Every structure is written in C-alpha cells, then in structure tokens.
Amino acid sequence: MTIPFHRAAPATLALGLLLAGCGAGGGDAPRPTSAGAAATTGWSGRGEVGEAIALLNKGDPVAARARLMGLLRQQPNDSVAASLVRQIDANPETLLGTESFAYVTRATDTMSSLAGRFLGNPMLFYALARYNGLAAPGTLSAGRTLRIPGREKREAARPEKPAVAVRAPAIVPRAPEARPVPSPAARANPAQAATLRAAGLEQMNRGAIDRAVALLTRASQADPGNALIRRDLTRAIRIQRTVHGRS
Template sequence: MTGCAQVNALKSKAGGNPATASTPPPTRTETGRTLSFAAIVNELQLGHYNDGEQDLRQYLAQHPGDRPAQAMLHQLTVDPKQALGTRSRTYVVQAGDSYSTLAARYLGDPGAFLILARYNGSANPSVLRTGETIRLPASNPAASATTGAAPNASVGDALTAPGGEASASELPAAKAQRLQRESLSLLDQGQNDQAMARLGEALSIDPGLKPVGPQAVALREQLLSSYHERAIVLYRDQQLDQAISLWDRILAINPNYEPAVIYRARALELKHRLKQI
C-alpha cells in the first residue's frame, strides 16, 4: 500500500478535529525542490529510507511542531523491536494484504506501516507478496511505545501524542466510513490533497467501501488516477513489483478500472520475459 494513502493516518492522530486541522505548506530546499509531507511518505513507502530521513529532517526544520512528521521520523529511527516488542508471531500474507492494512488490523493504525515494515526488515514497504511469512508483535505494543499510553491505544497514538478522537476499539468498517466523511469535509474546505490522502487511508482499511454521493465518487476517481500515474512511472523504471502492487490496490477498490487491468497484464508479461533472459 502506498505512501499518499498513509499521510493522514498520522495526521488524524495529532489531536483536535482532523477535518479542521491545518497542514503546513510544502518546504522548499536549497536546490529549489519542494518537499511536502505526502511526498516524503511516498518516498518512505518505496523504501528510500536514507533520503526520506534527510527530507523529513529538512521538513521538520521548517515545521518543528508538525507532530505527524515527528511521529514518522520516530518510526524511521527507533529500534522496531524496542517499539513493538521482541516477542512476535508469524503471519502468512494473504491476497490484498499490505503493511498498511496489516498495521491497521493488528496495530490499530495504518500509518504505522513503516515501523511494521522495519520490524520485518523490509527494504521496500510497498512490496508484500501473497504467501510470504512475516512477523507481527505478539502483544499490543502501544502501551510500551510511549509513557502514559492507554492499554488499548493504537501504535499511532503512542508514536504521536494522546488525544486523537478515534477509539482504538473502533471497527475497521466504521473507521473507514469515518475517514471517508472526513475526506469530504476536507474537500469542502478546498484541501484536495489532504482529502485524497484521507480517502486513501479509508480505502486501505476497506477497499470495498461504498462512495457516499457524487463528490466521493469524483474524489475516488482522482485518487485511483494518481495511483495509476505513479504505477506507470514505476513500470517505466522497471520497478515492476511496486507497479503491480499499486495496480493490485486499484483493482481491489475498482476491479473494472481498465487502465490498471491493461498495464498490470503488461507488467506481468514483462516480468516474465525478464526472468527468461
């Protein structure tokens, strides 16, 4: 599962009403490159840990109070075993699983995808293959991840600060519906990128989530188009597993998304030909 879809997974934990929370403007580097939190999360999702850490530190130098960015840096630099615990159990990856969906299901926060990937020694959180065996923490890690975390708090609560409005016991379907409502609220406020990220988080939890109204339909099409465009770039760079993973995500949401069907088949064919060389 991909980066842009994870951005507001931590934003929603930062306290206050997520529908009205302000998002810092992008940071411009000395070379003129623009850094946004969404772009940095995408970078980390593809396993560019060193560059992502450097960019996060530059971003935080401009926005030192951005708690979601602080939490993401903590996920990137903390010892995963210290944060999630040394005791673990095995899990066989099923179709449709990603580090984001597994973090949502077992850690209570899809935004904790990075620490779960590092817990498993993954160099690329966007790639998780069906049938692969990974490790999950044997116990709830949130209570030990930070001082004062509630026993049932999510990892996201522990990595940021207490005070997020969502209950850790919230059912996945209910959480996905809430996040979709928040995405529409953000859209109404003209925060299109944040709205897409929030909807992406909702769909990472429940790919079959039904859109509510024409605005939700249009926003979903925009999100799928952005996933497809990113997959095309990966495909052209012959990063085929990552591209296929993105197209799988699209098709889990909309099995009739024709560009994803066509290009996924091409990617699989190219991957097969490259193996024969």
C-alpha cells in the first residue's frame, strides 16, 4: 500500500524509527542538550518529535500537536513532524483506505512494529491506532483484534501430491461350507408323530385299515426311534395283509 507522505532524509527517518520504538513503551525521548548532540543526530528537532510521540502513545494528541506545530514553524520542511500532524488531523480511513483484514495482536506487537510490518513505515503508528479506535497506542495489549489496512497476503498453497492408486487385494471366493446332514434323531418331530399315531389308531379301530397304515407310516417317519409307533405300524400292516388276503 502506498501512503501519500513525504519521505524523510535517511538520518531523519532513522531517528524517527528510534523514537517510534520508544513511544511504544510509553517513555519520553531525551531532548538534546547541546549543539554537539544535535550534530550527532543530524536533526535538531529530535527532542520535540520524541516528546510528541510519547504524548501520542499516552493518548494526548492536543499537546503532541502543539509541540509538532512549534517545530514546523521553525522547520517547515520537517516531513516526520508534518506526517504526524496529518495523522492527528485527517480521517484515518482517508490516509489508509477502507479495505482491511483482521489481525490478532501478540505480546511482542506494538503499533509502530505493526505499522512497519504491514504499512511499510513505523511512523504511521498513530494513524493505525486511530484506524482501530485506539486513543493511546502505547496501551496496546496481546489478544486484541485489529483492522489492518489492505488485503491480507497469504502463502501460496502447496501443490497437492498426486494420489497413488491402491489396488484392492483380489477376493478369492470361499467354497461353501459342507453342512452336516442331520441324523434321523435330529429330524424327529415327536409331537407330530404322536398326533399321527393317535389318528392312525383311531382309523384302525374304525376298521379303516389302509388309512391307519398310511397314518402310522407317517408317524414312524416323523419319529423314527419311537418303538411304540413301529409296533403299532407292524400290527396294522399284519391286519392289512390279513384283510386283503381274505378279500
């Protein structure tokens, strides 16, 4: 994202980044006390900007703006001071845009580090704080969800490995299991045999010997091990032969 702010000279920008880091912790930057100190930094307004950043981090934009405007009256071309004044005065969405994505802060995050990471300029920390409704950037804590201007950059998806065809093992049909043939005793139905025996004896008493033999034969098949049924069947067959022999 390109933010329409003037670039500072390298020495000025380096000092501005240093002050932004100090401001994230809420401390005041030291004011140069001699011409030698100003010459070392290459920027005579270091103390004013540092104090303004500390005030912004504490949530006092009025006092910070007053210091910055005093500096700009002496040094109208100071781009860092002018940028901070614009961040105080302008609508943050006008500066940073309306499109954004969510980001959850970590313990090591500060507004200046996030501005440097996502906006390319740590000195945009105050605009980013106002963008999220945070009056005092120095109070940023871990676990807070922020709006970060722009679109989230995601890592390119890794190509999926081609699927390897797995052949299913051949299914060998099983031979049907041989079922044991039930023995005559296992097939016996004593209840049915008793019913057929009673009916056969009744027919034999009535003189219907052929019907009696048929019923007793079925009774013997229903209960092959029943000795009484075999005896009755043998007697009925003997009577049947006698009757048919006479006829």
